[in-house]
Amino acid sequence: xxxxxxxxxxxxGNITEKDSITIDGIVVGEIKAEEVIILENGNITGxxxxxxxxxxxxxITGDLCSERIHLNNSAKIRGKxxxxxxxxxxxxxxxxxxxxxxxxxxxxxx
Amino acid sequence: MFFKSDKKNxxxxxxxxxxxxxxxxxxxxxCKGEIExxxxxxxxxxxxxxxxxxxxxxxxxxxxxxxxxxxxMVGNIDSKNIYIGNKGVVRGNLHFENNLTVLEGADxxxxxxxxxxxxxxxxxxxxxxxLEHNKIAS
Numbered sequence: 001x002x003x004x005x006x007x008x009x010x011x012x013g014n015i016t017e018k019d020s021i022t023i024d025g026i027v028v029g030e031i032k033a034e035e036v037i038i039l040e041n042g043n044i045t046g047x048x049x050x051x052x053x054x055x056x057x058x059x060i061t062g063d064l065c066s067e068r069i070h071l072n073n074s075a076k077i078r079g080k081x082x083x084x085x086x087x088x089x090x091x092x093x094x095x096x097x098x099x100x101x102x103x104x105x106x107x108x109x110x
Numbered sequence: 111m112f113f114k115s116d117k118k119n120x121x122x123x124x125x126x127x128x129x130x131x132x133x134x135x136x137x138x139x140x141c142k143g144e145i146e147x148x149x150x151x152x153x154x155x156x157x158x159x160x161x162x163x164x165x166x167x168x169x170x171x172x173x174x175x176x177x178x179x180x181x182x183m184v185g186n187i188d189s190k191n192i193y194i195g196n197k198g199v200v201r202g203n204l205h206f207e208n209n210l211t212v213l214e215g216a217d218x219x220x221x222x223x224x225x226x227x228x229x230x231x232x233x234x235x236x237x238x239x240x241l242e243h244n245k246i247a248s
Binding site: 001002003004005006007008009010011012013014015016017018019021025029 | 123125126127128129130131132133134135136137138139140141142143145148149153
């Protein structure tokens with residue numbers, strides 16, 4: 001079952017999840033998952049690595065790496081992106097370096 | 111006015127956080143509401159209400175108001191109410207304030223203690239003061 005972290009929850013540390021993870025709270029640390037969804041109240045400080053998809057709607061400081069990255073209109077991102085497909089919605093606030101690659105290698109072991 | 115109503119909406123959180131079966135986490139968790147753990151957690155957990163599901167494993171110190179252990183727990187628990195299910199395993203001390211429930215089949219090894227509330231302590235000190243007063247008077 002996918003994980004959900006609501007906005008009353010703060011995590012400090014590294015997260016590894018084989019499934020999808022939805023975050024609306026504050027996370028300080030690395031996140032590795034199959035799919036990462038950051039909601040509007042989400043605040044991430046740390047690198048995010050996803051196999052399939054990253055949906056970013058909150059504030060993120062750190063590098064993003066995924067097959068597909070979608071930055072919503074409420075996103076505030078600072079960091080480096082590497083992806084195969086990138087979608088940016090109108091209104092996203094960005095301070096990024098982005099690079100498109102043919103193959104995304106995520107070291108998501110286990 | 112508008113800002114106030116916004117704040118109220120933000121304070122209220124419906125539902126609870128859920129950490130799935132494949133969730134691995136190393137670090138601290140601080141939850142102001144309810145949280146459910148089905149994955150592996152290493153580190154201290156603070157929450158209002160904590161539920162460790164059957165597949166859940168927590169290694170660390172737990173501080174909460176309500177703790178429900180249906181899975182594995184290694185470390186001390188400090189809580190108002192503790193409930194341990196019939197498949198619950200606890201290795202560590204249990205400190206509770208109000209209620210401790212242990213179902214048949216639960217596996218516990220550790221020190222179990224009921225913490226006295228502040229009010230009880232106060233009445234005790236009052237009693238001591240009263241006795242001391244009597245001594246001086248006599």
